[in-house]
Amino acid sequence: MAEATVMKKKMYYNMRVKTMKRKMSDILRQLCKEKRSLTRGTKDRLKALSFAIKEFERELESKASGGRIVSRPVEDDVGSGTESDIEEDSSSLETKRRAKLALMQKRYEKCCLIFEDVEKYHTEAILKVKHATAGATQRLVTELETGGNVRFEDGSASDIWFTSCHDLILSRFCSSDYQAHGITGLKIHRITRIHNRMLRYRFDTCLATFSEEDDTPTLARPQSVKKLQEYLFFVWDPELPGGENQPMKVLEDGPMDQETYRQLGRDGAVPLSNSLSLSEKPRIQYLTTKSRTDPTAHDPCPFRHGQLVVCKVYLGKSLPALDISTGVHQKFYPNCDSVFRPKCFTGGTQKESACECSSRQCEWFVFNHELVLPEYVIDFEYVTRLPSPSPFMNVMDLKQAKKPAAFSVDPHADDDILLMGPVSQPRPRLSMLTEELLLKATKASSLASITVLNLHGNGLTKLKHLNSMTALQRLIVSFNELSRLEDVAHMANLEYLDASFNKIYTLDGMKALGKLKTLDLSWNEMTNTRDDLSILRKHSPNLTCLDLRHNNWQKPEGLRLRTIGRLKSLTTLNGQAVTEAEATAALRMAAGSRISQVSLLAHTRTDECRPRSLSLVSCAQLLTNVSRNKPDRQSESDSEWYNKVTTLNLDSQHISKLSNLERLVNLRWASFNDNDLTKIEGLENCGQIEELSLEDNCIYRIEGISHLSKLHTLNLGTNNLSTLENAGLDKLVHLQCLSVEDNRISTLAGLDKVTSLLELYVGNNNIRNIREVFHLKPLPNFVILDMCGNPVAKESDNYRLFVVYHLKSLKALDGSAVESTEGGTARDTFGGRLNQDFVAEKLGHSNFHEIRELDFPQSGIRQVDLGSGEHFINLRSVNLEHNNLTSFSGLIYLVNLRVLCLNHNHVETILQRPKASKGSKVDKEDHLDHHFMPGTLTPILDNLEVLHLGYNGISDLNKLEMSRLPSLKALFLQGNDISKVEGMDGLQDLRELVLDRNKIKSVGEVSFINQWNLVELHLEENRLRDLSHLHYLENLQRLYVGSNRIQDMSELEKLDRLPNLIELSVISNPVSRRLMHRPMLVYRQPNLLCIDGIPVTQEERTKAELYFMEQQPSSMMTTETTLPGISSYKGHPAPVKITNVQLQGGSSGGHGWSTQVQYTAGDDATLPSDPHRAPNRRQRSYGKNDVQSSPSNTGARMQYSNAAGASRHSGQQYTAHYQVPYVPHQSRSQGYEGYSASNVRHNRPR
Structure with missing residues (x-):
């Protein structure tokens, strides 16, 4: 239990430290962005000046070599004159040209100084950010290592103690004390309260002792002790040993005792003050003196940012100091607890002050350090009369920082020099090199005789024919536009090469330049320090002058020493001479950059157990710092010590390659931070590694670690990684913590199989797609994720809630704990939503254009939001059965949808009306275009042909607004609460309608007025008593009205007006119990092929005709017949004769249908006019030829199998367990795009 608690604590504080570092990296990145913005104009000026300078140098070289000078003076042409005049003009022109060149060079140097100033200010800002981050990190580490006995609480304006402390600081600040420094005010950035249980206990215990010794009456003692307490400022003296970190030491351990102060040459007491100026005096003096001797310091107020410790102090008995010369020591004040020295008291004389508050300002000295309790620490900034010249002053809030006027660049600042005479005349550019052009430009007889070639400013991408210039x-x-220098390879006599201002990104191919001495590669795009320096070292061994400025180097801070160490012949680097001290330091660095036996002996340990520590540093770093168990090599030939090594720490050794590690077979903890590694290698035999740290290197991809099966912590932050795929992470079965911050990673693919992962730090990368978190869903124990600093965290709506919703086990996100309320909010926001993220997660890809079917039954979907539908242009079928949808609102943009199944939902209307509450925003799901607003009846889903809305609780068809679906051919509304058939006027193409298991009592007069194309109608299990108003259905072929309340035979007679009826079911109606309805229907409906699921045979039809022909005369004379409702068919009377009728139609196994039936009765059948019908009613029905030829009439023919018919009209046709959507019977070749019952049941979205 204790170990689990410690592990959780360390995970929590490790997360917070990582968050601090990630924020620091984010600020540093913003600083770099701000620097690029500030120097962009200066760089443009430098480029323009450089171009002009090199152009003038080319002309001067051409003049010196006797070539023709291509230039044009600004002055008017001098015309013809004597030879001496021409020579004089030429000499004057050259003088002006050289004068202009000197001015341009001077301006260039001035711009370089501006650029260097920005660089220096940038460096200062980086140091300040790192210092602030180090302080904040140290506080977190202190909290962890003290087990919570020391805590730091950041205050806010809502805290009472924050306001009190804020007012205390301002009340003890006096601007008159800082007049000499130009300080006019104070800005407080942060106030932190310290909870130090140990110091608090010590203070209270000591105070209780004083209280017991007090002569004050017992009841008055607490008040008396309280009066003697005061809040004072601790005096920070940076000149003391370790003085730079003194504030943090005071917060953790309290101030030093009086004896320690005396041994350090200070007053023998704890120094305190009630004045801000007095407490800051030692720090101000120290930093001011330091800045005078530091040439890189630019800020006139180097102590601008400060930190103040406010302490609760028990003053007890106090006396004024006797004399400043004697110092303060308790032996001079034997009966006192403290001594104070007024500001105005210096050397026994008083000095008048400009402010009356000076008389109250005192220095205090407390003899007992246990009576000083630090309670608050304040981070503040002095406000100066003149603002700081640094453009990075507001490093913590760069958005509000304004660019200083000193760095505001006028794009025309150098026009006065560039446009002054003489001006170089434009010359034609050589886009490509040919032998003819080279000879013409150099005026040489052959390429082999050329010794100097100037191709400045030609836009060249290749340097052809250079190999022929052997001299x-x-x-x-x-x-130019060069990207490589491989064309200059093998030029044995080349001594000078200027390739500045190109696009060179690598030196690969630059070979055999043994005589090269000067190389200018400034203003290019080079990045790889190790490879490029290796090429220069190998192929240019005599290089003496090198310029690598203004490139995108990795780890540029150590570039100079690394370059000097690699290229030992260098005398000048980046325009500065290489000093002896630099050469020595570079050689030392180069020697230590190779992993040798000596370095291994110095940086390894042999501890076999992990130390029991609360430290957050890696185990390799911890053991290197605290352990003395170095390997013991017995002799030169002894190699057994390799097997004993368990710890290796080679941080900041400038190592460029991991080598000589193959003997460390028992290595468990290794750290290679802050080096120049470009790949992970050399660990093949180190299979026991548990912790591996490779932060702050130049690694491009993860490799060479798949065999480290025991690895549980891997740190790869601040590298150049772009992906985690194919890295072998799935083979690291014990990996728990992965840190890859500050890389270029754009996807989390490759982590879905690392099931042991608990923590992932991937901040400050290039992840843009929010769906990348789906790769983390398979991780069962995943608890900490940091993705802050990625574009996805800024650009995605509801980013935090989305991640919390999909990663159920997550405990902390982006450095803050996941609250239980966030989980509920996330469920409300994303739960039950069918959107693109949901589809991508379920299908495993986001190629929405390829999807033709979506099948998500029983998914708890409440809303559909698939956007504008442009990504689902090929979607044809959607099955959302057994969900919680209430409308079509999110589906109306799927314009090519053919089949939609929404059985077992709560749909009551196609488009839900938005809530019109005043002042409230309409939900995005319901905020539709005005063309789709309810009530307009604007057509939607123009291609929808099959719609399933069974079991939705629909009671009002008018509210459903089905007329919005003009192309609908099959509509299934079984299992609802419909009582009235209405609202289908616009469904003129409807072929099949299912209304089974509703509450319909009768069919209205205009219910089917426009459904003349209806072929199949289901009204089973309703409350029908009559079959009136069905005569509009002239093309109806199948009618199912079983399980209703039809009693009279006369209701069946009304079906005579349906001439195309071929199938009828009235089973389980009262009228069917007399067994005479069947012969009557067979007799009256000659086209009927099936009744109640039993096919009509020719024998049955013959018997029915004979029977009714015999019964007609008697029925004319009889007032009451045995077959009520059957009117006379023949004109002559017949006697009544009751006989038993044998119903022959086959067994129940033949109840199905096997006949092919078309939607229409015949070709070119003209329909009678009806004043009640819609005016746009079609006057021609579909015939056989029409169905087969028109592509819009798909599904015109339907084939029914016996099995389908038998199940379709059974009593359990729509039971709850029947989950397959009700689909029309059809043939495979001409069905509704092939959507059969089996398709909907078994097919899944592709």
Whole structure:
């Protein structure tokens, strides 16, 4: 239990420390962005000046070599003159040209100084950010290592103690004390309260002792002790040993005792003050003196940012200091607890002050350090009369920072020099090199004789024919479009190469340049320090002058020493001479950059157990710092010590390659942070590694670790990783913590199989798609995720709730705990929503254009939001049975949808009316275009042909607004609460309608007025008593009215007006119990092929005709017949004769249908006019030829199988367990796009 608690604590604080570092990286990235913005104009000026300078140098070189100078003076042409005049003009022109060149060079140097100033300010800002982050991190580490006995609570304006402390600081600040420094005010950034249980206990115990010794009456003692307590500022003296970290030491351990102060040469008491200026005096003096000797310091107020510790102090008996020269020591004040020294008291004389508050300002000295309790720490900033010249002053809030006027660049600032005469005349650019052009430009007889070639500013991408210039010594190719220098390979005599201002990103291919001495690669796009320096070292061993400025180097802070160490012949680097001290330091760095036996002996340990510590540093770092168990090598030939090594820490050794590690077979904890590694290698034999740290390197991909099966912590932050796929992470079965912050990762693919993962830190990467979190859903124990600093965290709506909803086990996200209320909010926001994220998660891809079917039954879906539908252009079928939908609102944009199944939902209307509450926003799901608003009846889903709305509790068809679906051919409304058939006027193409298991009592006069194309109608299990108003259904072929309340035979006579009826079911009606309805229907409906599921045979039809022909005369004379409702068919009377009728139609096994039936009775059948029908009614029905030829009439023919017919009209036709959507019977070739019952049941979205 204790170990589990410790592990959770360490995970929590590790997360917070990681969050601090991620925020620091984010701020540093913003600083770099701000620096690029500030220097963009200066860089443009430098480029323009460089181009002009190199152009003038080219012309001067051409003049010196006797070539033709291509230039044009600003002055008017001098015309013709004597030879001496021409020479004089030429000499004057050259003088002006050189004068202009000198001015441009001077302006160039000035711009360089501006650029360097920005760099220096940027460096200062980085140091401040790192210092602030280190302080905040140290507080977290202190909380952990003290087990919570020391806590830091950040205050806010709503806290009473925050306001009190804020007012205390301002009341003890006096601007007159800082007049010499130009300080006019104070800005408080943060106030933190310290909860130190140990110091509090010590203070209270000591105070209780004083209270017992007090002579004050017992009841008055607490009040007396309280009066002697005061809040004072601790005096921070940076000049003391470890003084720079003194505030943090005071917060954790309290101030030093009087004896320690005396041994350090200070007053023998704890220094305190009630004045901000007095407490800050030592720090101000220290930093001011330091800035005077530091050439890189630019801020006139180096102590601008400060930190103040407010302490509760028991003053007890106090006396004024005797004399400043004697110092403070308790032996001079034997009966006192404290001594105070007024500000105005210096050397026994008083000085007048400009402010009356000076008389109250005192220095206090408390002899007992246990009576000083630090309670608050304040981070503040002095407000100066003149603002800081640094453009990065507000590093914590760059959005509000304004660009200083000193760094505001006028794009035309250098026009005065660039446009002054003489001006270089534009010359034609050489887009490509040919032998003819080279000879013409150099005026040489052959390429082999060329020694100097200037191709400046031609836009070249390749340097052809250079290999033929075997004598070339000087080559200038600046301001071109070169990306590589492989064309200059094997030029044995080349000594000078200027390739500045190009797009060179690698030196690969640059070979055999043994005489090269000067190389200018500034203003390019080079990044790989290790590879490029290795190429120069191998192929340019005599290089003496090198310029690598203004490239995108990795880890540029150590570039100079690394370059000097690699290229030992260098004398000048980046325009500065290489000093002896730099060369020595570089050689030392180069020697330590190779993993040798000596370095292994110095940086390894042999501890076999992990130390029981609450420290957050890696185990390798911890053991290196605290353990003395170094490997013991017995002799030069001894190699057994390799097997004993368990810990290796090679941080900040400038290592470029992992080597010589194959003997460390028992290595368990390894750290290689802050090096120059580009790949993970050399760990093949180190299979016991449990912790591996490779932060702050140049690694491009994860490799070489798949065999480390015992690895549980992997740190790869601040590298150049772009993916986690194919890295072998799935083979790390014990991996619990993965840190890859500050890389270029764009996807989390590759983590879905790392089931042991608990923590993932992937902040400050390039993840943009919120669906990447789906890769983390398979992780059962995943608890901590940090994705802050990725575009997805800023650009995605409801990013936090989305992640919390999909990662159920998550306990902390982006450095803050996941609250239980967030889980509920996330469920309300994303639960039951069918959106693109839901589809991508279920299908495993986001290629929505390829999807033709979606099948998500029983998914708890409440809303549908698939956007505008443009991504689902090929979607044809959607099955959302057994969900919680209430409308079609999110489906109306699926314009190509053919089949929609919404059985067992709560749909009552196609489009739900938005709530019109005043001042409230309409939900995005219901906020539809005005063309789709309820009440307009604007057609939607123009291609929808099959719609299933069974078991939705629908009671009002008018409210459903079915007329919005003009192309509907099959509508299934079984199992609802419909009592009246209405609202289907616009469904003129309807072929099949299912209304079984509703509450319909009768069919209205206009219920089916426009359904002349209806072929099949289901009204079973309703409350029908009559069959009136069905005569509009002239093309009806199948009618099912079983399980109703039809009693009279006369109701069946009304079906005579349905000439195309071929199938009828009236089973389980009262009228069917007399067994005479069947012969009567067979007799009166000659087209009927099936009644009550039993086919009509020719023998049965013959018997029915004979029977009724015999009964007609008697029925004319009889007042009451045995077959009520059957009127006379023949004109002559017949005697009544009752006989037993044998109903022959086959067994129940033949109740199905096997006949092919068309929607229409015949070709070119003209329909009679009816004044009640819609005016746009079609006057021609579909015939056989029409159905087969028109592509819009798909599904015109339907084939019914025996099995389908038998099950369809059974008593359990729509039982609850029957989950397959009700679909029309059809043939495979001409059905509704092939959507059969089996398709809906078994097919899944592709």
